[in-house]
Amino acid sequence: xxxxxxxxxxxxxxxxxxxxxxxxxxxxxxxxxxxxxxxxxxxxxxxxxxxxxxxxxxxxxxxxxxxxxxxxxxxxxxxxxxxxxxxxxxxxxxxxxxxxxxxxxxxxxxxxxxxxxxxxxxxxxxxxxxxxxxxxxxxxxxxxxxxxxxxxxxxxxxxxxxxxxxxxxxxxxxxxxxxxxxxxxxxxxxxxxxxxxxxxxxxxxxxxxxxxxxxxxxxxxxxxxxxxxxxxxxxxxxxxxxxxxxxxxxxxxxxxxxxxxxxxxxxxxxxxxxxxxxxxxxxxxxxxxxxxxxxxxxxxxxxxxxxxxxxxxxxxxxxxxxxxxxxxxxxxxxxxxxxxxxxxxxxxxxxxxxxxxxxxxxxxxxxxxxxxxxxxxxxxxxxxxxx
Numbered sequence: 001x002x003x004x005x006x007x008x009x010x011x012x013x014x015x016x017x018x019x020x021x022x023x024x025x026x027x028x029x030x031x032x033x034x035x036x037x038x039x040x041x042x043x044x045x046x047x048x049x050x051x052x053x054x055x056x057x058x059x060x061x062x063x064x065x066x067x068x069x070x071x072x073x074x075x076x077x078x079x080x081x082x083x084x085x086x087x088x089x090x091x092x093x094x095x096x097x098x099x100x101x102x103x104x105x106x107x108x109x110x111x112x113x114x115x116x117x118x119x120x121x122x123x124x125x126x127x128x129x130x131x132x133x134x135x136x137x138x139x140x141x142x143x144x145x146x147x148x149x150x151x152x153x154x155x156x157x158x159x160x161x162x163x164x165x166x167x168x169x170x171x172x173x174x175x176x177x178x179x180x181x182x183x184x185x186x187x188x189x190x191x192x193x194x195x196x197x198x199x200x201x202x203x204x205x206x207x208x209x210x211x212x213x214x215x216x217x218x219x220x221x222x223x224x225x226x227x228x229x230x231x232x233x234x235x236x237x238x239x240x241x242x243x244x245x246x247x248x249x250x251x252x253x254x255x256x257x258x259x260x261x262x263x264x265x266x267x268x269x270x271x272x273x274x275x276x277x278x279x280x281x282x283x284x285x286x287x288x289x290x291x292x293x294x295x296x297x298x299x300x301x302x303x304x305x306x307x308x309x310x311x312x313x314x315x316x317x318x319x320x321x322x323x324x325x326x327x328x329x330x331x332x333x334x335x336x337x338x339x340x341x342x343x344x345x346x347x348x349x350x351x352x353x354x355x356x357x358x359x360x361x362x363x364x365x366x367x368x369x370x371x372x373x374x375x376x377x378x379x380x381x382x383x384x385x386x387x
Contacts, residue, residue: 003042003068007060010035040064040192042199048189049167051174052182059195062144065176073142073176074133079117085128086113089135096331098135103332104168105131106161106302110252110330123154123299130162138171146175147182153271154299159185160229161302185229232303235267236312247275247295252330261292266309273300274309278317281325288323294333307336311377314342319379329370342377 010033013019022028038060044051053061066073079088089098102113107127112120120128126149133141147155159175159182166173175186183191192199243265244257257263261277274296281290291314296306310333314324325346328334337343349371 001044001046003040003044005040005064005067007038007040007063007067008035009037009063036060038064038194040068040194040197042068042192044190044199045201049170049172050163050186050188051172052186052188052191053174053176053194054180054183054191055178055193055195057178059193061176061178061194064194065142065144065174069140069142069174072137072140073144074129074137075144077129077132077136081118082116084114085117085120088117089132093135098131099331101131101135101165102128104161104165104302105134106158106300107131107298108296108301108306108330108332109250109298111250112298121298123150123158126150126154126158127161127298127302130158134165134169134171134173138169140172140174142174142176144176146177147179148177151299152179152181153269155179155182156185157232157268157300157303160232163187163229164302187229232268232305234273234305234308236264236309237267239263239265241277243272243275244277244293246272247293247297250297251293251295258292264309264313266305266312268300268305273297274305276309276313278313278324286323288325289317290324291326291328294326294328304336307333307340311340311342311375314375315377315379318375318377324375325372326375327370327372334371337371337373342375343373344376345371346374347372 013032013034015032053065055061077088079085086095086098099110099113102108105127107113107124109124112124117125117128126147130143133143147159150158162173163186175182175188188202190199190201241257241259241261241263243263248257257277258279261279263275263277265272266274266276275293276291276295277293278289279292281288291310294306294310296309310326314326317324326337326343327347328337334349338345347370349369
């Protein structure tokens with residue numbers, strides 16, 4: 001794919017008294033029109049999923065993206081004012097497809113799915129807009145001002161979640177941004193800087209720590225995805241049950257926490273990211289432990305932090321010589337555990353009122369699909385994990 005375009009932008013200058021004063025003070029040449037011209041030629045890789053156009057404000061990023069990609073460029077979406085965000089997605093999408101896409105971009109909070117778009121936080125709106133962009137533009141989506149409205153922690157985690165979703169769906173996605181901190185987290189296949197006219201294809205060297213070139217330059221195409229995102233280092237600590245108040249509004253079921261629960265929090269750069277609580281499970285044959293609550297805050301969803309702390313805590317209790325069980329109705333967690341060698345399915349997704357599995361009481365009031373799992377991974381003895 002080759003992009004070759006000359007962009008010319010001009011505007012009439014009304015020579016008011018102040019403009020004439022400016023011309024005299026700063027020796028500005030007299031002009032009736034103000035004009036800027038950019039010429040860009042990009043030879044993109046034959047196969048790619050993620051590209052980035054990055055540079056400072058005023059460098060022509062948005063202008064280039066609009067000229068090169070046209071209707072594929074998204075500024076914002078019109079959302080229903082009094083309906084849930086679910087009702088803003090294309091009519092042909094099923095509810096499972098919508099919720100699956102929301103989970104894939106790191107918005108895995110069912111309580112928030114039923115709210116109107118205006119009731120969401122900036123970070124949640126960012127994720128929802130991305131999900132709808134991928135739904136509306138499945139071939140190629142270009143997002144302007146990427147991550148500009150969220151804090152930088154949410155921007156980095158969100159970028160990693162979007163990258164995973166785009167590659168899983170085998171789509172093409174271009175982020176237009178002035179923020180260099182998202183590059184490593186997006187793991188782009190190519191990056192273009194309009195102000196230096198430099199194109200770089202993913203290679204073993206860092207994309208942004210090279211000297212600026214004087215003209216457009218493309219590196220020889222190396223094996224794809226040789227650029228890797230930074231590791232997500234988590235510190236998992238035992239906490240008092242009062243920490244639950246931070247996570248309670250984001251749990252997809254009851255906000256209640258059992259008084260005897262053993263509670264753990266995953267910290268990312270000293271910020272609370274995810275929470276797990278476990279309860280002892282009395283059983284005449286196999287007494288053990290069961291997962292009571294597992295929540296990941298919205299800004300940290302989409303990169304596996306919730307699953308990481310869940311499996312870490314499970315490993316801690318297995319290290320005590322006791323089995324560890326978990327029942328969940330969250331579709332993303334069921335999919336992960338069904339594929340993971342760390343979990344064994346002991347009850348297929350079904351209505352709780354019809355089945356009883358090891359480690360799970362019969363709940364005749366359950367009207368939602370749930371699945372039961374037992375942790376069969378290795379025990380852990382060090383309170384530290386890395387994604």
